[in-house]
Amino acid sequence: MKIIERLLTNRMLAELDAGKVIILLGARQVGKTTLIRSVYGGEGTIYLNLDIQIEQARLQAAGDLTPEAAIGYLGGGDTIIIDEAQRLPAVGRIVKGWYDSDLPVKCVLLGSAGLNILDKTAEPLTGRNIKYYLTPLLFEEVLRHQDWFGEGIDLSRFGSQIELLRQQFLVLGGYPEVITNSDPVLVLQTVYQDYLFKDVYGLELVGSRAKLQKLLSLLAYQVGSEFSTHELANQLGISRNTIDRYLEILEDTFVIFRLQAWSRNPRKELSKKSKIYFWDNGIRNAAINNFSPFEQRSDQGALWENFMVSEMIKRDLTLDQRQRFYFWRTYSGSEVDLVIQKDESLRAIEIKSRSTRLSSKIFENSYQTRVELVHPGHYLDYVMG
Template sequence: MIVRNQFDYAIARLFKGKAFIIFGPRQTGKTTFVEQLLARVNKKTLYLNGDDADVRETLAKPNASQLVQILGDYEVLFLDEAQRINEVGLLIKIIVDRFKGVQVIATGSSAFELSGKINEPLTGRKYEMMLLPLSYAELVSATDFITEERSIAQRLIYGAYPEVINDPQNAEEHLKLLADSYLYKDLFALEEVKKPVLFEKIVKALALQIGSEVNFSELAQLVKADQKTVDKYVSLLEKSFVVFTLPAFSGNVRNEIKKNKKIYFYDTGIVNAITRNFNSLNNRNDVGALFENYMIAERMKFLHQNQLEADCFFWRTTQQQEIDYVEKSDSKFLAVEFKWNEKSKNKIPTTFTQAYPEAEALILSKADRGVFLKI
């Protein structure tokens, strides 16, 4: 079993008088992660799943006297799929405030649902972390550097969801099932997604243009929908951890693009499942875009796993000079161009280096991914 990089971070924050909340897409191993935590702490645990109707009914209107009976002498309350429980934030608040000996651990696959229900009630009462598909660093730790370097094609095609890594022979089947049945489960349960067919068209359109700037007006025309609906559905995809957005970076250069966005998926296997393209890299023309998506998604995992805060962008001018990824934080200013072809002679645009001489500018091929993900 692969040990996740955030394990020690989580262990160190248990039994500190706060709830511990784990967000992330479905099927990324949140339940398994909590089971590993519980095995380490070895405390008497009550497990409740928000997908169970009787659990939702019992916890719908929480009060302290009722919780005395429910919690008994348990030392840990594990709320799986907590976003399904009505007033879950109030429930956790009561336990944190009145049951000092009980550690609450809650998982949720839907940020817009869970965050909205817990942020206000749990101000100052919670720790949070996001659990994404397995990262490059985690996979290297589970095997070795050389083995993982040899697996780059596998990662671009099938991604790194735990089930895919653990059962690579059936990776395509797992990904299709995930994309068709689980990925949007929370979204389709909401009244906000009134047009699932349109929603899936938008997802596929995004998957077919990774690495390209997304014009929401053009996307709306392509899927024959109004732009407000497209905006809303893309926002829901972000909030359910399917995609993430990079805005344009602008500062000192007059002709920099300022308003456009690029949209990437957290896992390239999901991209291929949506487009139904699992062809080998030798037989497809989107390898560069897949590699770009893979590297930037891995960087997102790196930032989350190491609790690093950074603002992430892409950069382009009206003269079509561009850089795939720009990252700014208190300690770093990075500009990175990704090239699948190791023999590529591309250079970081002089316009950028002159305007931002303090930035560390890199051109990285597949052979350099370990360097980038350990910066």
């Protein structure tokens, strides 16, 4: 089966000789191991998976040796790939020792949790690493994987094929095996139930699995809406502090992300609210166990908005564009779905499920920034390079 090419590959290859420890972060099952082996694999590569206890023990034993002896003990080679690095807090200290010894060995750490959970692992490597983030597949990567796709093609010739892929992506999302497997719903349910929260449960970061799952279900119904931690706490019968902690964990394991309100006029514009989105539409739908075809769904608007917002932020992370993303709303109800800031420049985007007339004069007049309309008939320029 043809491997799905990732846009991050070219960026990593361009920085191959940067002389730093490589840290690749992303949710479980998004293809980190496949990607890293395509870039750094081959003869002379040592691969350790710290999900496996005996490999944890090997690495810990190597950590008690001199750097030169440790590399020999692990089998020699010029590249060491350490998968699921968050499983062993001492890994950062060990790799730091190797790096500081100027050994001719490249070290690559893969983690299925963000820097809050990975902090004990990554902290010793401050200033010594390059971080990359691998997200679920971008829609562009799915299109490029199609047999009919080629550089410079006229995409308008394949409108029906692209529309079918769009509708499938809105429901099933972009986990690689979901795209390539003949039973995508089963794969998605397995990812959601067995893999996604493995680190959360393994590190005993939550007190109640049932409460976490219920929280995810509530969040899935509030995609693109402002939410209240107070209301969520009341619905679940737990404290607001616990809700805040669970939200941080879900963010740090790449399940959800938050958009903060953007404001330069706190008297008239919201400045302390936030909205929830899922990194992947399929995981959102798994949280409510609804995989009905797109055309049969009552939540088409929420799925479309989650897709567009997540796609643009995934592209930003993949291509290292270093933009900041917000939403905007006034107390009187005027709203813009997405405000994108880079340095002093602004873009404003309204996401609609159909072509419609915008009522965005307040934002445009206040910030001299045109509000762009994105709808299913006009979106490919926003998700393709």
